[in-house]
Amino acid sequence: MSTKIGISRSKLASPWVYFALVYALSWMFTIPAALSGVSLRESSTLMVIYALGGLGPAVSAILLTYLTQDREGRRDYWRRVVDLRRIPLKWYGVIFLTVPVITTLAALVDRLLGGQGLRLEAAARFLEQPLMVLPFAVFILLFGPLPEEIGWRGYALDRLQARWNALVSSLTLGTAWALWHLPQFFVMGTYQHNLGFGSLSFWMFMLEILVGSILHTWIYNNTGRSTLSAILFHFMGNFTGELFELSARAEFYSFVLTVVAAITVVMAWGPKTLTRQPTAGTTNRIAST
Numbered sequence: 616m617s618t619k620i621g622i623s624r625s626k627l628a629s630p631w632v633y634f635a636l637v638y639a640l641s642w643m644f645t646i647p648a649a650l651s652g653v654s655l656r657e658s659s660t661l662m663v664i665y666a667l668g669g670l671g672p673a674v675s676a677i678l679l680t681y682l683t684q685d686r687e688g689r690r691d692y693w694r695r696v697v698d699l700r701r702i703p704l705k706w707y708g709v710i711f712l713t714v715p716v717i718t719t720l721a722a723l724v725d726r727l728l729g730g731q732g733l734r735l736e737a738a739a740r741f742l743e744q745p746l747m748v749l750p751f752a753v754f755i756l757l758f759g760p761l762p763e764e765i766g767w768r769g770y771a772l773d774r775l776q777a778r779w780n781a782l783v784s785s786l787t788l789g790t791a792w793a794l795w796h797l798p799q800f801f802v803m804g805t806y807q808h809n810l811g812f813g814s815l816s817f818w819m820f821m822l823e824i825l826v827g828s829i830l831h832t833w834i835y836n837n838t839g840r841s842t843l844s845a846i847l848f849h850f851m852g853n854f855t856g857e858l859f860e861l862s863a864r865a866e867f868y869s870f871v872l873t874v875v876a877a878i879t880v881v882m883a884w885g886p887k888t889l890t891r892q893p894t895a896g897t898t899n900r901i902a903s904t
Contacts, residue, residue, distance in 0.1 A: 628683040630774040633675055634791050637766065641671030645798040655804030665802060669758060672766025672795075680770060695842040696765055702838045710834060710848045714855045717876065721861060721869035731862040738858045752854060760849035767792055768835050768845035781832050782886035789828030793821045816863075819870045827852070829877040833889040 626632065645668035648661055655662050680692045695701065702710070722732035741748050767788060775784035799807040800817065810816040831845050838844040861869060884890055 624683045627679060628774060630771050630778075630787075633679055633766075633771050633774070636675040636679070637671045637791075637795065639671075640674055641668045641795060642798055644668030644671075645802060649798050649801035653803065655802065657804075665805075666758065668798075670762050672764075673762035676766035676770035692769065692842075695840055696769060696846070697843065698841065699843065701841040702844050706834065706838050706844065710844055711851055713830065713848070713876070714851045717869055717872045718855050718859055718861065721865045721872055722859070724868045725862055725865035728864075730864045732865055733862065734860040737860065741858070751857075752850075755854050755857060756846075756850050759853050760846045763792075764845040764849050765842055768831060769842035772832060772835060773840065776832075780887045781836060781889040782829065782881060785829045785832040785889075786825060788832075789825035792828060793824040796821075796824070816866070819866065823870050823873055826874050826877045829880060829889070830873075833880045833884060836888055836890050 644664050648655075648665045648668070651658075651661060653661055655665055676692075680689055684692065718733070726732040741751070771788055771791075772784060775787055778784075779787070796807060799805050800810070800812040802808055807817075807820065810820055831848060834844050834848055835841065880889060
């Protein structure tokens with residue numbers, strides 16, 4: 616009986632089971648939202664339905680963690696979400712400054728070449744009402760970074776790295792992460808819908824997720840498998856993008872700079888682990904469950 620349970624747990628722990636469950640739980644909400652033909656701005660009910668779709672990565676990860684892990688494995692899962700001490704101080708600098716630096720450089724390049732660079736209307740509004748920054752930041756955190764990262768990095772990444780090196784795992788996860796967004800391009804009122812399915816902005820968005828996944832893994836592996844580090848890095852990407860709107864040309868420069876950053880990381884830290892030393896205990900326990 617115990618052998619059968621072990622085999623069952625092993626099969627459930629497969630990253631492919633996780634991805635299938637994420638798509639099923641998320642798309643059962645986002646696809647109907649897309650087919651409704653109604654903008655999210657016009658229906659609070661539709662907004663709730665759409666938001667429920669965003670919980671797919673988190674719900675799938677928590678469910679599979681409790682089905683496949685023992686008590687210590689479950690504790691480890693939650694500890695990595697909340698443990699601030701797991702992240703070395705210098706890596707907080709990487710987490711909080713990487714995206715703002717790339718955004719600033721992209722805007723400067725665009726300005727030097729005669730472009731607009733970036734628009735500061737959103738940032739200016741918060742300068743006028745600084746107390747609104749906190750609820751806005753909480754909203755950004757809860758609708759994207761938190762529910763996504765406790766799944767993508769908090770659950771799936773270890774299981775991929777138990778099979779392949781860090782670079783291949785990053786690209787595999789990045790592909791799954793990018794494809795997960797597809798129905799959002801057909802939901803009126805979303806950022807993705809405004810980009811336009813099949814447009815140049817669409818391809819830049821999808822490829823930037825793929826490339827950005829390498830940076831996420833780099834940070835995750837160098838912070839003791841900290842899910843919190845991935846949440847904060849994802850948050851900084853979304854928060855910076857909301858505050859500082861780049862021109863179309865600056866967006867392209869930002870994409871190029873992100874690609875350069877990812878290539879630099881792979882070359883400097885190595886594709887095997889994206890760290891300069893072995894990541895002790897990263898996947899051994901996961902691989903054996």
